[in-house]
Amino acid sequence: xxxxxxTLSRLGGVYLLPVAVSVIAFILIGAPSSWVTLTxxxxxxxxMIFLMASGLSLVFGLMDVxxxxxxxxxxxxxxxxxxVLAWLGGWLGADSIALNMLALMAAFTAAILFGLAAGWFFExxxxxxxxxxxxxxxxxxxxxxxxxxxxxxxxxGGSPLSVPRPNFLQGSWLIxxxxxxxxxxxxxxxxxxxxxxxxxxxxxxxxxxxxxxxVENREMVEALGFRIDRLxxxxxxxxxxxxxxxxxxxxxxxxxxxxxxxxxxxIVVFIVVIIGGLGSIQxxxxxxxxxxLMANYIGFLAPKLALASNMILMMAVLLxxxxxxxxxxx
Amino acid sequence: MTQVTNGTRIVKAIVLLIxxxxxxxxxxxxxxxxxxxxxxxxxxxxxxxxxxxxxGYTGIVSFAHTMFFGFGAYGAAIxxxxxxxxxxxxxxxxxxxxxxxxxxxxxxxLLSLRVKAIFFAMITLAVASVVMVLAxxxxxLTGGEDGIxxxxxxVFKTAYKLVTDADGKVVKVFGVKLNGKxxxxxxxxxxxxxxxxxxxxxxxxxxxxxxxxxRENEARAEAIGYRVVAYRTAVxxxxxxxxxxxxxxxxxxxxxxxPDTALNFSxxxxxxxxxxxxxxxxxxxxxxxxxxxxxxxxxxxxLMGVAAEATANIPVLPYLLDPHRWLFxxxxxxxxxxxxxxxxxxGTIMAKGARx
Amino acid sequence: xxxxxxxxxxxxxxQYAVLHDVSIEVPEGGVFxxxxxxxAGKTTTLRSIMGLWQPSPGSVTFRGRDLTGLxxxxxxxxxxxxxxxxxxxxxxxxxxENMILATAKGTFDPKRLTYIYDLFPALQKFWDKPAWxxxxxxxxxxxxxxxxxxxxxxxxxxxxxxGLAPAIxxxxxxxxxxxxxxxxxxxxxxxxxxxxxxxxxxxxxDDGRIAHAGTMQDFVANSALQDQLLGLSV
Numbered sequence: 001x002x003x004x005x006x007t008l009s010r011l012g013g014v015y016l017l018p019v020a021v022s023v024i025a026f027i028l029i030g031a032p033s034s035w036v037t038l039t040x041x042x043x044x045x046x047x048m049i050f051l052m053a054s055g056l057s058l059v060f061g062l063m064d065v066x067x068x069x070x071x072x073x074x075x076x077x078x079x080x081x082x083x084v085l086a087w088l089g090g091w092l093g094a095d096s097i098a099l100n101m102l103a104l105m106a107a108f109t110a111a112i113l114f115g116l117a118a119g120w121f122f123e124x125x126x127x128x129x130x131x132x133x134x135x136x137x138x139x140x141x142x143x144x145x146x147x148x149x150x151x152x153x154x155x156x157g158g159s160p161l162s163v164p165r166p167n168f169l170q171g172s173w174l175i176x177x178x179x180x181x182x183x184x185x186x187x188x189x190x191x192x193x194x195x196x197x198x199x200x201x202x203x204x205x206x207x208x209x210x211x212x213x214x215v216e217n218r219e220m221v222e223a224l225g226f227r228i229d230r231l232x233x234x235x236x237x238x239x240x241x242x243x244x245x246x247x248x249x250x251x252x253x254x255x256x257x258x259x260x261x262x263x264x265x266x267i268v269v270f271i272v273v274i275i276g277g278l279g280s281i282q283x284x285x286x287x288x289x290x291x292x293l294m295a296n297y298i299g300f301l302a303p304k305l306a307l308a309s310n311m312i313l314m315m316a317v318l319l320x321x322x323x324x325x326x327x328x329x330x
Numbered sequence: 331m332t333q334v335t336n337g338t339r340i341v342k343a344i345v346l347l348i349x350x351x352x353x354x355x356x357x358x359x360x361x362x363x364x365x366x367x368x369x370x371x372x373x374x375x376x377x378x379x380x381x382x383x384x385x386g387y388t389g390i391v392s393f394a395h396t397m398f399f400g401f402g403a404y405g406a407a408i409x410x411x412x413x414x415x416x417x418x419x420x421x422x423x424x425x426x427x428x429x430x431x432x433x434x435x436x437x438x439x440l441l442s443l444r445v446k447a448i449f450f451a452m453i454t455l456a457v458a459s460v461v462m463v464l465a466x467x468x469x470x471l472t473g474g475e476d477g478i479x480x481x482x483x484x485v486f487k488t489a490y491k492l493v494t495d496a497d498g499k500v501v502k503v504f505g506v507k508l509n510g511k512x513x514x515x516x517x518x519x520x521x522x523x524x525x526x527x528x529x530x531x532x533x534x535x536x537x538x539x540x541x542x543x544x545r546e547n548e549a550r551a552e553a554i555g556y557r558v559v560a561y562r563t564a565v566x567x568x569x570x571x572x573x574x575x576x577x578x579x580x581x582x583x584x585x586x587x588x589p590d591t592a593l594n595f596s597x598x599x600x601x602x603x604x605x606x607x608x609x610x611x612x613x614x615x616x617x618x619x620x621x622x623x624x625x626x627x628x629x630x631x632x633l634m635g636v637a638a639e640a641t642a643n644i645p646v647l648p649y650l651l652d653p654h655r656w657l658f659x660x661x662x663x664x665x666x667x668x669x670x671x672x673x674x675x676x677g678t679i680m681a682k683g684a685r686x
Numbered sequence: 687x688x689x690x691x692x693x694x695x696x697x698x699x700x701q702y703a704v705l706h707d708v709s710i711e712v713p714e715g716g717v718f719x720x721x722x723x724x725x726a727g728k729t730t731t732l733r734s735i736m737g738l739w740q741p742s743p744g745s746v747t748f749r750g751r752d753l754t755g756l757x758x759x760x761x762x763x764x765x766x767x768x769x770x771x772x773x774x775x776x777x778x779x780x781x782x783e784n785m786i787l788a789t790a791k792g793t794f795d796p797k798r799l800t801y802i803y804d805l806f807p808a809l810q811k812f813w814d815k816p817a818w819x820x821x822x823x824x825x826x827x828x829x830x831x832x833x834x835x836x837x838x839x840x841x842x843x844x845x846x847x848x849g850l851a852p853a854i855x856x857x858x859x860x861x862x863x864x865x866x867x868x869x870x871x872x873x874x875x876x877x878x879x880x881x882x883x884x885x886x887x888x889x890x891x892d893d894g895r896i897a898h899a900g901t902m903q904d905f906v907a908n909s910a911l912q913d914q915l916l917g918l919s920v
Binding site for chain 2: 151314
């Protein structure tokens, strides 16, 4: 038994979970082509959720601040991107991939810029006064979420908004009898690129080193002579921008968005960080991929259970590891 | 800080006045809407007070309180629809709601109260929203988005005559018909009063003292030998049971149970607002908060509509005053309150008295 | 010459007064030992110097400069290093990352690095291993090494021998003697054997007050005082 677990942990330990899940799904689904389609969809979904969740996880790890308003960045990102895309509709429909790209980039940039600005505002105005006070922190960020959702309702109205996709991301590839939606592949690749960039910053730069150390023991980093609070506002802004970017990508993925999007994604994001463990981006990625895969597999195998599956997954993980699969070392 | 101050006396006097107004509400305000308001206040006083037991006395934040309220409401609703209007259905529904609440509360408590308090808030939020979606999906049981309408015991029917005169007509006292509607109101009032008093007793008991010790200094309480997780789980269960019972009573009063009346997250937000406005950790604050919020919900929104119309010619103002912006303003008030008056109304008044 | 001086320092943690009256003069050079029972206020004293708790205003001066009210970061930048009781190792980082984090510029001075390798050969051996995989003694070495990777004026060390095997404690003592050649050490200890072999000056803290201060030589000679203050006789 100990031998097996030693071998497992050498092979990757908890990181094998998504692989195990997809192998089991392969057996249950039976049809390889459906399985590939579902797996791609699950990975794409997981990557987008990862973008939304990573900031929340890092911010909590670094400063013990849990921002219940985090999903407001997601929904604002989605709605801003949708508006920009609608506004640049002419470029989207054009045959030129360059124009398509430009419109998409404009939408994502708008979302990211909003995330940075809103993150700065949130950190300095809303959260800073209640740093060490969890109770008031939860209440105030919850209040901010209510206000943000109402603001979305006021600006964009309550009816669903359709999101145009750029021409070159429309449709799907057909490889043999496997269909892969182009947008999903794109979402996965973009998410992967962001993850690699994040990983590189955290593991190859001095700022990343300070962030990782700060997540483990903020006091000790300060005793070594480095200010965490200045680092923190940067992390908070980056996390908010990532959430907005995730929201923007999600808007293109869903193609129809409603103001309820923020609340829906908040639950998913919370489940992801609870499963993955707060404070580590590897854990968050693991949780996000697991949730994405499960959502698609179960949605295919037993649609009625789709929602409960996240819940069951969360409960199982908590029973096994109360702090999540891979929390930051504390 | 239980010393009797002028502020405490003022707060208690206000609460007594509110109690008296609620007791005579059917005679004082003789229109249908006022009775609705009064009954809603009774229910929410209990709901908010039981939530205060969690957040104010134990310092744990749960976003699943509406879920327990919903268990009680749906328990009664389903039983009444399946078994017909009878007290047996009410009892069975209440019992089922309470049992489900206990099981779920223990499961959540044991799973998450031993880790960080903040995990608990997240997990309750996740569980509550899953239950919400489940309720709308299991429509053959719960009626889905439409909810369930049903009949309640005979004695609560508006047409039921409590006291008849020689002609067989319902007797009027001070112009109020002694009918089933009145009986239903006093059923709500009495059960709410009993539950509220039970909460007051719990807070004043040795158990309540331990809770305060845990809130003040968790490590110390643990060191003295109190099993913090067990106490927290116990409080969570007690609060859940009371919320569930309040849900059952509300379901009987409304004769309708649906997501909007028993399960939606907006009710959770209402509870949060009430407990923060009223003042956490006082119990009395729950009364003030519930009264203010319910009154505002029923009357201030109308007022906003009127104001928006009156200012229709002025730019921006009517847009800001639109009744649809109601929750927006409430959210901002909520944030400002948490910043500047973390003790809420009751707490602030009580503290004032202490200084003079 | 006095390097660090505490005058009537009082520190409250939350609503509890933990330090009532702590006054010591730490001279420049050598090892100053602060002794005391569990809960006497030793750790709180170190944390107050470091600005991790807020001591009473004006009660801490370092080279004539008032430290109270300064941010921990600024206190550290004046040349004061802190090795907490739990060692404050970043377990998820490698030994190298732990060390490089403590450098001011993000690069090692090769001479300094050789000095550290000589003091603690084990660190060189486990240089690229994650810090959580080190043994207790190695972690303690890493914590001390991290504190001296940049030249410091003063190192505050909290119970470095706690839970360590006797052989490792001897190594540690040798390393401390070496470090004390160039840096002042304020050492908090419960292990009197270890402390007496290192310290020139000492003080005993009890219930948040300094109960005795003087030279180690005098204290070692006075077994009645030891008995009274530490509850042990050697």
